[in-house]
Amino acid sequence: MARRETLLKILDLARWAPSGDNTQPWRFEIAADEHIVIHGNDTREWCLYDFNGHASHMAHGALLETLRIAATGEGLAASWSLRPGSSDKAPVFDVRLEARPGMAPDPLLPFIESRVVQRRPMRTTPLTDAQRQALSAAPGPGYSISLFESSAERRQVAGFLWRSAYVRLTCPEAYPVHKEIIEWRTRFSKDRIPEQAVGVDGATARLMEWVMASWGRVQFFNKYLFGTIAPRIQLDYIPARACAAHVLVKADVPARGLEDHVRGGIALQRLWLTAASVGLHLQPEMTPLIFRWYARAGLTFSNVPKINEGALALADEFERIGGFGPDQGLTFFCRVGVSDAPRARSLRKSVDELMLTGR
Numbered sequence: 001m002a003r004r005e006t007l008l009k010i011l012d013l014a015r016w017a018p019s020g021d022n023t024q025p026w027r028f029e030i031a032a033d034e035h036i037v038i039h040g041n042d043t044r045e046w047c048l049y050d051f052n053g054h055a056s057h058m059a060h061g062a063l064l065e066t067l068r069i070a071a072t073g074e075g076l077a078a079s080w081s082l083r084p085g086s087s088d089k090a091p092v093f094d095v096r097l098e099a100r101p102g103m104a105p106d107p108l109l110p111f112i113e114s115r116v117v118q119r120r121p122m123r124t125t126p127l128t129d130a131q132r133q134a135l136s137a138a139p140g141p142g143y144s145i146s147l148f149e150s151s152a153e154r155r156q157v158a159g160f161l162w163r164s165a166y167v168r169l170t171c172p173e174a175y176p177v178h179k180e181i182i183e184w185r186t187r188f189s190k191d192r193i194p195e196q197a198v199g200v201d202g203a204t205a206r207l208m209e210w211v212m213a214s215w216g217r218v219q220f221f222n223k224y225l226f227g228t229i230a231p232r233i234q235l236d237y238i239p240a241r242a243c244a245a246h247v248l249v250k251a252d253v254p255a256r257g258l259e260d261h262v263r264g265g266i267a268l269q270r271l272w273l274t275a276a277s278v279g280l281h282l283q284p285e286m287t288p289l290i291f292r293w294y295a296r297a298g299l300t301f302s303n304v305p306k307i308n309e310g311a312l313a314l315a316d317e318f319e320r321i322g323g324f325g326p327d328q329g330l331t332f333f334c335r336v337g338v339s340d341a342p343r344a345r346s347l348r349k350s351v352d353e354l355m356l357t358g359r
């Protein structure tokens, strides 16, 4: 029988799962000795990157897979199911745990806590065959990956991300999100992204903090002082060149609903933990993929027509670069490479704070 302390230990490890902007869109409940309940929520009301809650659903998948891996360390097999009738905005996942004496811990277990996002430039040391094979197998059945490895391919992706970043930084609806998610002047943040993990130097961070105090300042800066240039060089163009490869995870069948996105999140976390296990750091590059979700669903996310037109052009460019059509399901886009561990990182809320009763 799994005791409450064991379940708390598993949750303490599982909470290190990644979520978009470190929003941790979940609460935990220990319903019985072999039953954990995950109460999901999403950020679609205020975050345009959480298209129909999909980015949060992916985070739920990452959490469920992390929980499953963590449970193997306690000799427990975990399996989840979506509670029938639970809503898209507040999905409830029932996780059952079963004792499996003698079960070997999952090989990805040691990397749950050390896996971290690396937003700074990495080395361009090419991937080894073993790393390539590990990454290809990581997302599991139903997914395949494309790698953009050569210098020319990375240059092409860098140009694409440069244009994507222009849309991101000039979109009025994205501004309050960016303002909300950065915790300025910090190295660690338990519920946001600390300034030092954003990926800009100290002087640029000070300038960003000042400019981002109001949308008027951002607009003025963008219009008259080429304000998007410095952050785009540091946050997008240079890192896109300075890596071993960009990795695109494609779904054999495009995601249709909540559970497909949860599975996408499982694939994402398996790729990320696997990358860590073969000595690679990783940074998700989800913005252009999310813009394409809107574009291909025929939806807009801005009141500024030029921004929506920009998103459509980016979707076309993504498809040209990747050599696929508008119907191709895309799950995850990221860059990987070798680097020192980042000095700054996002931390997490404590298990106590994440318990349903602690709301």
Ligand SMILES: Cc1cc2nc3c(=O)[nH]c(=O)nc-3n(C[C@H](O)[C@H](O)[C@H](O)COP(=O)(O)O)c2cc1C
Pocket (backbone or CB within 6 Å): 016, 017, 018, 019, 020, 021, 022, 055, 056, 058, 059, 062, 115, 116, 117, 119, 192, 193, 283, 284, 285, 286, 287, 345, 346
């Ligand atoms: C679905 C999803 C999308 C994400 N998109 C991005 C992204 O576009 N750019 C980025 O730098 N990080 C992205 N992240 C990384 C999160 O910001 C990061 O995981 C979170 O802040 C916690 O930090 P940690 O992974 O270092 O623990 C994404 C994570 C998830 C799960």
